[in-house]
């Protein structure tokens with residue numbers, strides 16, 4: 001089956017040669033073709049170029065994209081979309097002056113979600129979560145990483161990961177599962193951290209590995225949550241089962257966690273709202289992708305990740321949503337890209353690179369996703385007619401996505 005898009009106003013993120021990520025000054029380069037064609041064959045990108053070279057294909061389905069922009073679907077490398085219920089009351093409590101930390105100290109926060117999750121059946125969690133997955137696909141996300149971490153019990157964590165597995169089986173987009181048992185210490189282990197870490201390492205991980213339920217391992221490395229040494233233990237244990245680390249770090253405090261993550265070969269370090277010069281130094285010459293989550297900064301009023309400092313140091317940067325019930329009840333990558341431009345002063349080119357090819361790197365799929373490259377998955381966004389792609393972040397409150405194609409099929 002062939003689909004041929006013709007007269008595309010701007011075809012973005014065109015990479016003739018494979019790149020797995022872009023860093024430093026290269027982030028400001030977003031290769032594009034004006035007045036382009038794009039040929040999809042079955043589920044793959046088969047060809048593209050300027051309209052003068054457009055092939056004549058009488059059997060193809062022709063789509064006239066006059067005035068419209070086409071780009072790869074967003075790659076959201078950090079979410080927690082499998083959860084039960086919501087935390088709307090905490091949202092109002094924060095408006096009334098409580099901080100995220102104060103709410104957590106009162107038994108709210110992650111423990112509040114864990115209580116709800118453990119009281120909810122797997123089927124019900126699946127039903128609630130699939131609504132969010134369907135929503136983000138319509139908003140243009142074509143690949144997503146989903147974490148556990150609201151179980152904090154053996155059964156709860158397994159339940160979450162089985163829901164993620166069902167989502168993987170039932171939806172066409174690429175999904176990676178991350179085991180986040182080390183998200184918070186359950187109340188029973190408040191004074192017995194080593195007991196909970198033993199539970200993760202000796203009970204949860206072997207079961208998860210035997211059912212092949214996770215691709216990555218995560219921990220919330222933060223003051224008041226998991227220390228550097230505790231996180232190192234978790235990362236080392238995960239790696240023994242083939243789970244590469246992707247770690248929550250430097251959200252509220254900088255405690256040399258990034259160094260530990262880099263030394264343990266983390267694929268990504270995520271949040272980075274508070275970053276020291278030493279943190280930036282250790283990321284240089286590493287394979288670790290820094291990931292910024294601007295919707296989280298927006299929603300709970302914490303600093304934005306210093307994108308310019310990171311990119312000026314020659315580093316790459318990815319953007320993701322962090323969709324979760326506590327700090328970011330939104331999975332809209334269009335909003336993430338716009339907020340990165342408006343609040344983090346990323347250029348549209350940098351933000352789109354961060355939300356496509358670098359996001360793909362941060363979920364280990366840049367061979368197949370994140371750019372318009374021959375042989376990659378036919379995952380593309382067709383916009384409404386636009387002045388130019390600058391309108392994507394500029395008209396930040398307007399839905400400019402007309403159609404989403406995943407693996408060659410419109411969703």
Ligand SMILES: N=CN[C@@H](CCC(=O)O)C(=O)O
Nearest residue numbers: 109110220248322324326327
């Ligand atoms: N910071 C840690 N985890 C989530 C929030 C978890 C929650 O509050 O439910 C995050 O990435 O923001």
Ligand SMILES: [Zn+2]
Nearest residue numbers: 078080248322
């Ligand atoms: Zn998160």
